[in-house]
Amino acid sequence: MSANTEPALKLDNVSTHYGPILVLRNMNIEIFPGEIVCLLGGNASGKTTTLRTIVGMVAPTEGKITLDGVEIAGLDTTEIVGMGISMVPENRRLFSRMTVRENLEMGAYLRKKGNSHQEDLDRIFELFPRVKERLNQRAGTLSGGEQQMVAMGRALMARPKVLLMDEPSMGLAPVLVQSTFEIIKEINRQGTTIFLVEQNANMALLIADHGYVLQTGRIVLADTAENLLNNKMMREAYLGEM
Amino acid sequence: MAVSRSPGTPALEQPIVITAFPSSAFDIRKSIRLGLIAGLILVLISAMGLVESFDDRMLIDPILSLGYVLLFLVPLLVGHIAGRLPPLLEGMPAPEHRPRDVLGGLVSGTVASILLALLVIATPVFDLRTLFINLSPTLVGLLTLNQGLASGLLLLVAIGATLGTIGSALHLLPDKWRSALVKSVTWVLGIALLQDLVLQLLRGLGLSFASRLIFTVTGGLSIPATVLIFGILLGAQLSIKTKGESLATRFARLPDSRKRRTLYAAGVLLLVVIVVLPQIVGPYISEVLDLVGLFLLMGFGLNIVVGLAGLLDLGYVAFFAVGAYTMAVLVSPSSPGFAPQLTFWLALPFVVGTAALAGILVGLPVLRMRGDYLAIVTLGFGEIARLLAQSDWLKPFLGGAQGILRIPNIPVGPIELHTPPQLFYPIAAFVALAAYTSWRLQDSRIGRAWMAMREDEDVAEAMGINIVTTKLLAFVIGAILAGFSGAIFAMKIGSVFPHSFNLIFSLTVLVIIIVGGLGSLRGVALGALVIVGLPELLREFNEFRFLFYGIILVVMMRLKPEGLLPRARRAREITEEERAQDVGMPVTATAADPGGT
Incomplete structure (x- = not known):
């Protein structure tokens, strides 16, 4: 600062x-x-x-x-x-037909598949324990608050x-x-x-x-x-x- | 409240019984309503001429024609529906079928056939034939079973009532009996309907003598054969102990090493079937299979564009045309402008090139378009392709309306492939290639990018997905597969004409993938068989082909919008969305779906 x-x-x-x-x-x-x-x-x-x-x-x-x-x-x-630079868009705008896990993985789209994904996922689960419970659920079925968490997690997956x-x-x-x-x-x-x-x-x-x-x-x-x-x-x- | 509460039990565990709710299936108003609907269907199929023209096709010689089957199926089905139990509601006692419920079927069947009888009476009275030319005396004769007007109509209503009753009475049978009965009847009718296919198969297997026993000279199963086949099928169904487990679940339980061996065995078996199939089924069925294969190739391509990437392309035939014309120009000695006379295999890389180029040319201007706009613009591109091929401007190269003739055969070593059974092999190879490519793509990185783009283009872009290359790649891969299909089509037909590449072509491919299940490879295969193969085998239907496409689409959208063999994820999407709509909660906070459905 x-x-x-x-x-x-x-x-x-x-x-x-x-x-x-x-x-x-x-x-x-x-x-x-x-x-x-x-x-x-x-x-x-x-x-x-x-x-x-x-x-x-x-x-x-x-x-x-x-x-x-x-x-x-x-x-x-x-x-x-x-x-x-990554962005959490207005209204969260998750990929509602994909699962929570797929949404998070999309966040790391530009980082080629590597061993570091799990590390990032773990960090996100620590921040949002609820996201871990919902991992295989379709994003569109989450509540507003949960969607916000996934949207933030998705943006963080890019390690901005x-x-x-x-x-x-x-x-x-x-x-x-x-x-x-x-x-x-x-x-x-x-x-x-x-x-x-x-x-x-x-x-x-x-x-x-x-x-x-x-x-x-x-x-x-x-x-x-x-x-x-x-x-x-x-x-x-x-x-x-x- | 009339609900009695025994002391000591907590109120919540007490079952609430609401006795006012009808727990029986019989509901006179519902039955009449269903009967009226069925009656309208009967009137419609009669007035359209379906009954009469299908009467020429004997299924069981000499008592049952296809026309009558159609006519009888309606009251049977409506009776079955009328006899269905009301849906099981939480907190209500489970309803049970009782003999009284058969009344529902009786009422529906009677109402339906009365409506049809009214048509027969009204035809001469109001001179309906001037309006509906198919209401001919022959039809009236058919509907009255040639028994004269009064007794014939009575007989018609009696048959309708009986069939309706039988339909609802099916519910009273034990599950095993009902399923065996329905399956056996369906099989018998199927065998009769697909007589050509069965005959070819018998001949290919060296069982020609059997065909004379089963089918009569005039067409249709003979009565003894019908009884015999039905008896065998029914007996087999009833005696087999069902394990209650599908093959898939049994396969999943196998240890890994056995799994791999089973897969190998299945693969080898499939290969053998593919090699032997065209020899067994003969030229006519091979021709049908070739056609199915060409459409399947296009279906796989369009499935990538529409099913995976969500780009609704209504002008897909353009790429097919590009493939066909590229091949024709390069291999035909009578290509008007430029005629290098390459072989099929040498020309193939150029087909890939031109198709890919066409994909990019169509893709570039529509990059920023979504949903309806994209559909309309691609529709235009499809027409442009046909008009260009027809134009005087390109006539020196493409031959205008006369097209390009004298396309040679596909050479493989010393032999040339040109009969339908021979052409089956290259088509099967290309279909396999397309299936493998699609299968690998759908869960790949690019597959994910397509899916994300289908969901929300803006956000996909914000995730770092390059929208331009991702979209173009979908168009290009789709175009190449259609190009292959077109190239083989040109070799198979031996000539290309602009008018082969019309809108109906694009729409047929679209119907294939929608009926099969968007995004599902197995679905596309089934869709191609049902939409392209079946009408070829049932030539009686050919005149009404588009009518049936329409009916199939409407019925599918109502009953099974996810398609016949959907991908698991797509089926899940649709049911969840519907449930969400029912509770009135928005499924998603995202912008409108860009044509993905």
């Missing part, structure tokens, strides 16, 4: 268009190794597009994206994922340097949101850098180190999580205090 090391992931003046429409405008985000950084914002503010831009599903029209100092903007998703998470709290019961965030904190403690996109600003800022606030495609606030929690504008706009 020291500011003098190189950022793990850096967005430098990134803009993204969908056709002629500007969706992200001159974004600057820095995520340092070992940090949890969150990107907050309401509906349609460009949160998901930011993630899609980072993994190369949309190409930025301007700016640079670097992973450990290496430029990744403009590369194929396959290459970017191979370089160490940076884990992107798109609204992990969406559609989960409050008690599950709580435990999900605890698990995110634990994953981070074990050494994975996390970039978290959330509407639930309160929860996200409690576990994050830094936060960025996105409004209609533009970063309007960037600060430490603590400062953001105390920021007056933040409190009024996102933290539900009038």
Whole structure:
């Protein structure tokens, strides 16, 4: 978390268009190794597009994206994922007809079959004991909370340097949101850098180190999580205090 | 509550008995409803001319024709359905069959045949024949069993009622008797129906003398033979003690070394059967088998594209055409433009090349398309392929509507393969190759990638799957298999014409894999036999072939949407999805299924 090391992931003046429409405008985000950084914002503010831009599903029209100092903007998703970025998509989106085990194995798709799979699986079972019980069940039959666990496990199977998470709290019961965030904190403690996109600003800022606030495609606030929690504008706009 | 509760037992363990629920099968309204449905079916098959045209085909000479079988089967089946017990519900006493339940079948059978009798009466009164040309006097004669109108119709209704009653009375028989009876009747009818096949087999096995005893000169089983065969079958079924275990479970129990030996033995046996088969069954059945093989080859290919990768391709015939034309151009001396006159084997690598290229050409523009859009665009590609072959533009190379003629035979060493039994071998070899490839692919890394892509393309991409190469690979492999099929087809027919490659071709292959079970290799094989082989053997059906395809598809989707021989995982998917729908919970939070089903 020291500011003098190189950022793990850096967005430098990134803009993204969908056709002629500007969706992200001159974004600057820095995520340092070992940090949890969150990107907050309401509906349609460009949160998901930011993630899609980072993994190369949309190409930025301007700016640079670097992973450990290496430029990744403009590369194929396959290459970017191979370089160490993986994503837990919004709404979890498991391969619902495959078993839990097959879902997890898909996460390690780019790492050729080796002896290391079992190691990763064991680590995931440790984080999510429930996943082990459900291993041969079809993913579509799991409850929402269990699906979230499998989705996180699937992303971790790729052994990412940076884990992107798109609204992990969406559609989960409050008690599950709580435990999900605890698990995110634990994953981070074990050494994975996390970039978290959330509407639930309160929860996200409690576990994050830094936060960025996105409004209609533009970063309007960037600060430490603590400062953001105390920021007056933040409190009024996102933290539900009038 | 009228439920009595004995003291001392906890309330929850007390069985709840709701006596108001009908625990008997007989339900007059249900029976009448079923009877009406069956009656409509009878009216329909009569008005379509099925009964009359199938009457020419004798099954049991001279008493039972195929037309009558069709006519009698309906009340029998509906009687059986009407006699079925209501579903077993939790907390209800298990219902039992009682003699009274036969009334259901009686009512259904009577209602159904009355409806048919009304058609016969209405035909002259309202001059229905101007509307339905098949309602001919011959048909009326058939339906009244040539007994005159009044007594004939009475007889018709009486037969319907009897058959309905018999159908429901089957439930009263012990399981063993019922299954033996039904199986024996089915076998007898099957033997009669597949008379050509049976005759060929008998001749091939050197038992020609037996065929004169079994079948009459005019066609159909003779009455003594019918009785004899039925008796033997029934006796055999009843005397065999069923172990109650399938071969698969018995095989699974074997120790590993025995397992391997059993597999080897089965493999050798299969090889022997394949080598001997075309010699035994003769040229006609071999011809049918060749056709089945060519469609099977395409079925395996399309199974990869649709079943595994979930890309609904309705223009699959294009690749078949590419294979056929490439082969024709390269081997035929009368190829109009470029005629290198290669042999079949030398031309084969070029077929692979052009088919793969065609796969890429079709695949590239549709990379970003999903589901319905993909289906429509590929449909267009199929038509484009045919029109290109027909066009004046390519006429200097492909011969336009005249096609390419004089395609030589397939040379193997000193001999040339051209009779159907000879061609069976290369076809079998290519089918084996395709089956092996498909089998290895489905659980491979690329197979997993296809499956993931079928489920959710975006997420698959986020997992690092290269969507472009993965999709193109599915198209290319599918195209190559169809190309092989087309190449052999060209050699077999000896000529290629653009009009051979129409939409029906693509649809037939699609029906094969859907009926067999998407993604299942055994299913594709069975599908090809049922959809392509059976109509060839039952030539009476040929006129109604597409009608039967339609009926088969509708019935399959209602009763067995996973196909005849599904892959275990696919069957599981479908039942689980249905159950999930029933409790009203969404199966998945993912986006719409991209045409995978």
